[in-house]
Amino acid sequence: MGSANKSSTARKARIEEMRRAEQARERRNRILTIGASVVIVCGLVVGGVVLVRSQSDDGGSDTAATDTSAKGKFVTGKDGVKTWEGKLSRNHVTKAVKYASEPPVGGDHNQVWMNCNGDVYTKKIDNTNAVHSLEHGAVWVTYNADAKKADVDALAAKVKKTPYTLMSPMDDQKDPIMLSAWGHQRTVTGASDPNVDTFFEKFVQGEQTPEPGAACTNGLSQ
Numbered sequence: 001m002g003s004a005n006k007s008s009t010a011r012k013a014r015i016e017e018m019r020r021a022e023q024a025r026e027r028r029n030r031i032l033t034i035g036a037s038v039v040i041v042c043g044l045v046v047g048g049v050v051l052v053r054s055q056s057d058d059g060g061s062d063t064a065a066t067d068t069s070a071k072g073k074f075v076t077g078k079d080g081v082k083t084w085e086g087k088l089s090r091n092h093v094t095k096a097v098k099y100a101s102e103p104p105v106g107g108d109h110n111q112v113w114m115n116c117n118g119d120v121y122t123k124k125i126d127n128t129n130a131v132h133s134l135e136h137g138a139v140w141v142t143y144n145a146d147a148k149k150a151d152v153d154a155l156a157a158k159v160k161k162t163p164y165t166l167m168s169p170m171d172d173q174k175d176p177i178m179l180s181a182w183g184h185q186r187t188v189t190g191a192s193d194p195n196v197d198t199f200f201e202k203f204v205q206g207e208q209t210p211e212p213g214a215a216c217t218n219g220l221s222q
Contacts, residue, residue, distance in 0.1 A: 015163050018205060018213070074101070074185070080195065081186045088183055090135060090210060097128050102172050103142050103180045104131050114166055116140075116216040120156045121168040129220050133166055134182040136216055137209035139200055141167040147176040154191035164204045164216050182208050 072086015088106030097108050104127050113132035114125055130140055139162075141155055155177070159167045170178075175187040179196065181203035188195050205212055 015204075018163055072100070079198075081184055081199070084183045084185075093128070097131075099127060099131075101185070102174075103127065103140060103170055103178060103185070105180050105185050106134060106182050107131060109135065113216070113219040115219045115221045116166040117163050118160045119166045119221065120159050121166065121222050123168070123222055124170060125166075125168045125222070130166070130168070133216065133219070134180065135210045136164070136214040137182070137203075137205040137212055138164045138166055138216055139204050140180045141165065141177070142170040142173055142180065143167075143177045144169065144171050144173050144175075148190065151177060151190040151192075155196070158191070158196070158200075162200065162204065165200070166216075179203075181206065182210060184208060 072084050072088070074082040075085050076082045084101075084105050089108050090106075091108045092111040093108045094110070097104075099107055108128075109131035110126065110128035111132070112129055113136060114121075114129040116133040116136065116138035134140060141159055143152055143155070156167055159165045177188050177190065179186055179188060179199045181199070184203055186195060186199060188199075
């Protein structure tokens, strides 16, 4: 019991530290944004010309980008967590991406992340934005129509009080409730499944995070 309390206290301290760090980054970003605005305005003129030429060169195709994560595969560990073995690309793209799994656990993604500061979405979100959130160290909770309402409500309450998490429905996924992080994923039986806490503890801003401490606010929201 003492060990569990110590772990919980350490986790709360870590989350609080992440909150303070993100607030500091937001203040710094506001200052940098003001200073950079003049440069951006000047660059828009040149950028517009380049964009028009680029679109002319590629014919304005809307074909989905190829995701290099398709070259890998999931390997399930003894703890039930599936780990992606293979390279997960991290390019910023503007087109749709056909991912190797649903939900995806990494790969090319939109340059704008979904807000993941305990954000609960009631409608499907774009995979390319959610994958960017995973890159920032978020855990993504998804569920389909087979998930029990009581479990969905309980998980939503947990997400809302946990920074670097987000939740959304995903009708196309195989299992009723799934948890995803960058390069990792697992199915859980419900909100009371102890594997929920275990997954959060390990992967919220975990060692797998490509960009630890990156913002989970000031992104995209519904």
